[in-house]
Amino acid sequence: ETAVFQTPNYHVTQVGNEVSFNCKQTLGHDTMYWYKQDSKKLLKIMFSYNNKQLIVNETVPRRFSPQSSDKAHLNLRIKSVEPEDSAVYLCASSSWTGGEDTQYFGPGTRLLVL
Amino acid sequence: GDQVEQSPSALSLHEGTGSALRCNFTTTMRAVQWFQQNSRGSLINLFYLASGTKENGRLKSTFNSKESYSTLHIRDAQLEDSGTYFCAAESVATGGNNKLTFGQGTVLSVIP
Numbered sequence: 001e002t003a004v005f006q007t008p009n010y011h012v013t014q015v016g017n018e019v020s021f022n023c024k025q026t027l028g029h030d031t032m033y034w035y036k037q038d039s040k041k042l043l044k045i046m047f048s049y050n051n052k053q054l055i056v057n058e059t060v061p062r063r064f065s066p067q068s069s070d071k072a073h074l075n076l077r078i079k080s081v082e083p084e085d086s087a088v089y090l091c092a093s094s095s096w097t098g099g100e101d102t103q104y105f106g107p108g109t110r111l112l113v114l
Numbered sequence: 115g116d117q118v119e120q121s122p123s124a125l126s127l128h129e130g131t132g133s134a135l136r137c138n139f140t141t142t143m144r145a146v147q148w149f150q151q152n153s154r155g156s157l158i159n160l161f162y163l164a165s166g167t168k169e170n171g172r173l174k175s176t177f178n179s180k181e182s183y184s185t186l187h188i189r190d191a192q193l194e195d196s197g198t199y200f201c202a203a204e205s206v207a208t209g210g211n212n213k214l215t216f217g218q219g220t221v222l223s224v225i226p
Contacts, residue, residue, distance in 0.1 A: 033214075088155060099164065100162050101145065
């Protein structure tokens with residue numbers, strides 16, 4: 001099965017803790033992304049990586065850091081979580097094929113910060 | 115920055131009827147994608163358009179880059195069409211940066 005996989009599905013933690021979310025794509029794509037979906041369902045880009053290189057870094061707090069070991073993996077680490085980090089984090093991947101650059105999304109990781 | 119304005123924010127349809135969702139863009143967009151987010155939160159790809167119109171079953175989407183809008187038409191709505199629909203666009207200005215700017219979403223409820 002080829003798709004975008006994320007772990008964990010759900011994570012509950014306390015303020016100040018460190019968390020790490022994993023994303024793997026088996027689609028053979030060369031670009032991967034992290035998006036944040038807040039409680040109002042608004043989706044915003046956080047980072048994108050192309051062939052292990054950071055190409056987009058939106059205005060995201062420094063406690064967020066993406067980590068890529070190869071083009072199929074893009075993890076997200078949050079150093080010291082805060083209550084406003086509670087959200088759904090969605091990973092996506094894409095590649096230029098036939099003039100299109102469709103992004104495919106994983107199921108998301110739901111983070112709750114107490 | 116790039117803005118994507120999506121309407122309506124909510125829509126109720128009786129089974130068998132249809133309607134249209136619309137996204138207006140404040141800057142020139144290179145392409146648009148439409149997604150359905152189901153009850154489990156998964157974003158399901160519906161369309162990718164760089165121009166023109168595409169149709170898939172009961173869904174049809176149009177993207178007009180010059181007039182800065184895109185539409186998604188749903189006909190013969192079924193219960194399983196319920197969910198939140200998002201448009202998302204890539205700005206021409208971003209060059210090799212393929213980040214998507216999302217609309218606010220349309221919550222569709224299909225009523226028996």
